[in-house]
Structure formats: C-alpha cells, structure tokens
Amino acid sequence: MLFTLEKVVQQYIKLDFPLHSRIHKLKSYSSSHLHCYIKRDDELGLMGSKTRKFSSLMTFLIHQKAKTAIVIGGINSNHVLGISQLLIENQIQPFLFLCKSHQQRLKGNALLTQLLVPKHQIHWIERQDWPTVYKAALDFADLQGNQSTYIIPEGGCMPESFPGALTLPMDILYNEFQEQILFNHIFVDSGTGLTAIALIVGLAFLQHSAHVHVVLMAGKEDEFLDNLKCYHQHFEKLVKLPCRMPTHFSLCRPHQAKSFGATSAKTFKDIHEIAQTEGVLCDPIYNVKLFKEAQRIIQQKNLKGKALVIQSGGTLSLLGFL
Numbered sequence: 001m002l003f004t005l006e007k008v009v010q011q012y013i014k015l016d017f018p019l020h021s022r023i024h025k026l027k028s029y030s031s032s033h034l035h036c037y038i039k040r041d042d043e044l045g046l047m048g049s050k051t052r053k054f055s056s057l058m059t060f061l062i063h064q065k066a067k068t069a070i071v072i073g074g075i076n077s078n079h080v081l082g083i084s085q086l087l088i089e090n091q092i093q094p095f096l097f098l099c100k101s102h103q104q105r106l107k108g109n110a111l112l113t114q115l116l117v118p119k120h121q122i123h124w125i126e127r128q129d130w131p132t133v134y135k136a137a138l139d140f141a142d143l144q145g146n147q148s149t150y151i152i153p154e155g156g157c158m159p160e161s162f163p164g165a166l167t168l169p170m171d172i173l174y175n176e177f178q179e180q181i182l183f184n185h186i187f188v189d190s191g192t193g194l195t196a197i198a199l200i201v202g203l204a205f206l207q208h209s210a211h212v213h214v215v216l217m218a219g220k221e222d223e224f225l226d227n228l229k230c231y232h233q234h235f236e237k238l239v240k241l242p243c244r245m246p247t248h249f250s251l252c253r254p255h256q257a258k259s260f261g262a263t264s265a266k267t268f269k270d271i272h273e274i275a276q277t278e279g280v281l282c283d284p285i286y287n288v289k290l291f292k293e294a295q296r297i298i299q300q301k302n303l304k305g306k307a308l309v310i311q312s313g314g315t316l317s318l319l320g321f322l
Helices: 002-010 050-063 078-089 108-116 127-144 159-165 167-179 194-205 221-239 265-278 287-300 315-321
Strands: 023-025 034-040 068-073 093-099 122-125 149-152 185-190 211-216 249-252 305-311
Touching: 002 159, 002 167, 002 221, 034 167, 034 287, 050 078, 050 159, 050 167, 050 194, 068 078, 068 127, 078 093, 078 108, 078 315, 093 127, 108 315, 122 127, 127 149, 159 167, 159 194, 159 221, 167 194, 185 194, 185 287, 194 211, 194 221, 211 221, 211 287, 265 287, 287 305
Parallel strands: 034 305, 068 093, 068 149, 093 122, 185 211, 185 305, 211 249
Antiparallel strands: 023 034
16 A cells, blocks of 8 residues: 555655655653654654645645746745745746735844845735635736736645655654654644645555544634545545545544644743653644643553654744744
8 A cells, every 4th residue: 555655645745845744752651551653754854744735735736837926924924934935946937826914023034035035926815805815816817918827725635645644654654663662642733734634644545553643733623624634535536546534533623722723831941841851843833732632641641552753843933932
C-alpha cells in the first residue's frame, strides 16, 4: 500500500521541497507506560507542514503556466506569507485578499507579507464581508480576462494541495521504520483541516491502526466531517482503489483560548515552559494549544503505548505577538 501511495503522490510533486522530518522523544510527556515523541515538521522550513501542501500546489500552478494567483487569508497568516514567497519566486503575480485588521502597527507575518507584496496588489476585505470573499475573488479573476488566474483559498485548502499533504502519513511510516516503533496515538492540529484529513485518510489507506486526535483550532466539527467525506472520495479517485472510510480518529477543541487566534497569559507561559523543558519553540495559535491538549488527553485518558505529537511549524508567527 505504501508503494502504491508513493507512486501516486510522486505524479503530483515535481519540485524539490523538503518533505522528510525527524522524530525524537518528548521527555516531559512520557511516562512508564507511554513513550511520547514529537515530529519536527517545523524543521521543514519557515512554513513547516505547509511546505507539504505547497509541494503539489506549486507543481500544479507551474504546470498550468499560471500568471497570477489570488491568495485569500488573514493578515498574520503563515499560509499567505509562505505561498506569496513561492509565487514571486516562480514569476506568478500574487494578489492578496486579506481580512481587514485593526492592528495599530505592522509586525511579524503582517510586516513580512507587506515587504513581499506591493500595496496595490493587496485588497482589504471588511470583516462583515468576509463570508463572501471567495465571490469577490472570482469577480476579480473575471476582470483579469485571462485563463491563467487561479484562486488559492484560506490555508490552501484545495484538491491541488492534497497530494502534498499526503506525504505526512507516508513520512510517519518512514519514521516508524527508522526507529522500529509503531505509534498508537497521533496528535495533529487543524485550521482548514486539509493536513489533518490527509493524515487520517492516508493512514486508513495504509492500514495503520493509530488513533488520530485532531485538535480543531478553527471551523466546526460538521464542516471537518463534510470535508473528510469529500476528500475521501477525492483520494479514491487519485489512487483508483477503494479505501475504507476512516474511523480511528476523534475531534476536540482546545480547552484554553478556544476561539481561533485567541491567546492568553497562560498561552505564553506554556510556550515558555515547552521551550525550556523540551527545547521546542511553539507558536501561540496552533502548536502550543496542540501540545497542551495532547498533554491533557494523555493524562486524563491514561494513554498507553507510543504517541506522536506533530509540530506543524509556523513558529515565525510568534514574532507578531512580541
């Protein structure tokens, strides 16, 4: 099954992106009956796990000879920053459709994004109009009057990013082979949900028995499940084989600073604690909430065996909070 999936994914990735990350033990999360590891997707580059999605998305855009791309997202988005860099590198003009912010001064990702993209290529969408941002992007694309304009939704959540995201479950199997272990529990964060869905569907196809704990940082459970069904069908078309509908997963929300983008004094205390205990830097929107939720679930459910926490990267966004 692994060979089959590798062969399929390789058809959609023709760029030399780093797609393998190491694992190592998390000392403070382990106990006598559970060995906990971290997967260092933060070491794939500034964009972390998003690099996986970009690998197939950029392959697609280059193959299609795209001239312009409309990128939808927030002012502090890791995705917007990362994909803008790659678009410019490959001579594809980015137009950003960003949710208007009341930030007093530019810092962090917002500052870096506006270093990359000229002001006249940034369209600010009022927060109350955000639900119709995709229609606004479509209207703008129509005005361009050519076939080589593509819309990239929030988080790059689109079928063209999916093959790249599927490198995550394959890479975990490679880690297991290297370390001669088998994970019983895997913890992953979810924004738009594409990476988490690729992990769940990929592991099901590979007949892996691990339970995937998905911590929803944004979106609703029913939206995630609807997307899971859609991408499960898309996956079956990609591999041209039936794949059982995944059942070995659960969804939860962070217990602290629950709304997307919310932080608290406790958030930064946790970042400090993880940095000093494990030598791992976390961002306040995704990583640190995943780590603390994983710790809570491990303790409350008295998990046994071997667990893996995926550090999805994007730590650069931490600078926007300093």
